Amino acid sequence: MDTIYALSSGNPPAGIAVVRVSGPAAGYALAALAGSLPDARRASARKLKDNAGNILDDALVLWLPGPGTATGEDIAELHLHGGRAVVAAVESALGEQDGLRRANPGEFTRRAFANGRIDLAEAEGLGDLLTAETELQRRSAMALAGGALSRKAEEWRETVLQLSAQVEASLDFSDEDDVAALPEAFTTRAEALAEELSEWLQRPRAEKLHEGYRVVLAGPPNAGKSMLFNALLDDEAAIVAPTAGTTRDVLERSVSIGGVPFSFVDTAGLRNESSDAIENIGIERARKQADLADLVLWLGEEGHGPDGAWEVDAKSDTPDLARKKAPTLRVSALTGEGINLLRDKLIQQARGAMPAPGAVALNARQYTIIAEARDALSGIGGEFDSLLIGERLRLCRLAFDRLLGRTSTENMLDALFGRFCIGK
Numbered sequence: 001m002d003t004i005y006a007l008s009s010g011n012p013p014a015g016i017a018v019v020r021v022s023g024p025a026a027g028y029a030l031a032a033l034a035g036s037l038p039d040a041r042r043a044s045a046r047k048l049k050d051n052a053g054n055i056l057d058d059a060l061v062l063w064l065p066g067p068g069t070a071t072g073e074d075i076a077e078l079h080l081h082g083g084r085a086v087v088a089a090v091e092s093a094l095g096e097q098d099g100l101r102r103a104n105p106g107e108f109t110r111r112a113f114a115n116g117r118i119d120l121a122e123a124e125g126l127g128d129l130l131t132a133e134t135e136l137q138r139r140s141a142m143a144l145a146g147g148a149l150s151r152k153a154e155e156w157r158e159t160v161l162q163l164s165a166q167v168e169a170s171l172d173f174s175d176e177d178d179v180a181a182l183p184e185a186f187t188t189r190a191e192a193l194a195e196e197l198s199e200w201l202q203r204p205r206a207e208k209l210h211e212g213y214r215v216v217l218a219g220p221p222n223a224g225k226s227m228l229f230n231a232l233l234d235d236e237a238a239i240v241a242p243t244a245g246t247t248r249d250v251l252e253r254s255v256s257i258g259g260v261p262f263s264f265v266d267t268a269g270l271r272n273e274s275s276d277a278i279e280n281i282g283i284e285r286a287r288k289q290a291d292l293a294d295l296v297l298w299l300g301e302e303g304h305g306p307d308g309a310w311e312v313d314a315k316s317d318t319p320d321l322a323r324k325k326a327p328t329l330r331v332s333a334l335t336g337e338g339i340n341l342l343r344d345k346l347i348q349q350a351r352g353a354m355p356a357p358g359a360v361a362l363n364a365r366q367y368t369i370i371a372e373a374r375d376a377l378s379g380i381g382g383e384f385d386s387l388l389i390g391e392r393l394r395l396c397r398l399a400f401d402r403l404l405g406r407t408s409t410e411n412m413l414d415a416l417f418g419r420f421c422i423g424k
């Protein structure tokens, strides 16, 4: 097994740079650089030297013998002055040592997984935590990384094992494969588990959390879509002009408002026929966007927007326009009237469609697996063949094993850990 090393803190220059070394030769490497092996689990100040005895840096070093470490292996941590050349010199001195090489992306975490320090769902949570940009994303990732789903999966797995035992027991007392004698409690319990899994499957998904709540601004040309888009983003992202047909393509921006991830989409003004081929393409795209939206803000004539759209009475500072009778909102992107209120309403609406703060949101992999387990269980009470019942329970248990990564393919692990950064 190679010993790996990498800069685990951000890009230099920085105040401090943390280089991590993990593997069987970590202690040897640390002793070589620091002169001797420092006390375990205590921060020690050491001068790091290369083979020729040149001082590389005054560093704070940590010696963490395995297996009770993040990776489950021996770990050395070097807290260096965060200069580019300092880091390069120390990395080069490490690279010269036998059995040491640079870590691949996510390799520390992958070793933690391989050594049973974390399971697959927790590893996924760590990956999410690294990419979290909003408060809602952070809290959900923390829950996953902290084992909230893993504990559930263990509990479900245990229930399935007990159900299997009940089937076995009922078989022992009859000579036939027929298990009509299965206790009623079996069916009740199996169906309750299927029910619980269904409930998890209905929760808002992790994708929503990553992509953001999608708000599409739509309406006729010159309705003020682009100006409102800019006002909501608080950024001059879109071109605003008095010419009808200014926006021709779809413009999309992600932003966090009130800790909630949003994706705002500005579109070309909708009119029935335009003589301009390019504008027509933009209009077609705008219609498609409205279909993909979580919410459409409709800036056009009342009642003409798509189903479920919010009627926005834009340009409220211009008194001469025909006012909507009962607009959800009256706003002016020019004066700012109503913008904060609109933002608040959007936050409220989006929160309802997002995972609850701190709740685990299933990603595509987890969703598929839990759906398989649920399908294997539902209707199991109507089954009378003990072999089929046993098979359904087996499928269910295998699904939970996969959820936790007890059975996982190299390809799948490559894909997961490959999205981590180097040094994690």
Ligand SMILES: Nc1nc2c(ncn2[C@@H]2O[C@H](COP(=O)(O)OP(=O)(O)OP(=O)(O)O)[C@@H](O)[C@H]2O)c(=O)[nH]1
Residues within 6 Å of the ligand: 220, 221, 222, 223, 224, 225, 226, 227, 228, 239, 240, 241, 242, 243, 244, 245, 246, 247, 248, 267, 268, 269, 270, 314, 315, 316, 317, 318, 331, 332, 333, 334, 335
């Ligand atoms: N008075 C006032 N003018 C506005 C307001 N919002 C937009 N306008 C003006 O209305 C015109 C059209 O605004 P845009 O934001 O480009 O309208 P749009 O709906 O994006 O137009 P297209 O992209 O062409 O479909 C511009 O001249 C803006 O300055 C507003 O709240 N008040």
Ligand SMILES: [K+]
Residues within 6 Å of the ligand: 221, 222, 240, 241, 242, 243, 244, 245, 246, 247
């Ligand atoms: K315009």
Ligand SMILES: [Mg+2]
Residues within 6 Å of the ligand: 225, 226, 227, 238, 239, 240, 246, 247, 266, 267, 268, 269
């Ligand atoms: Mg526009």
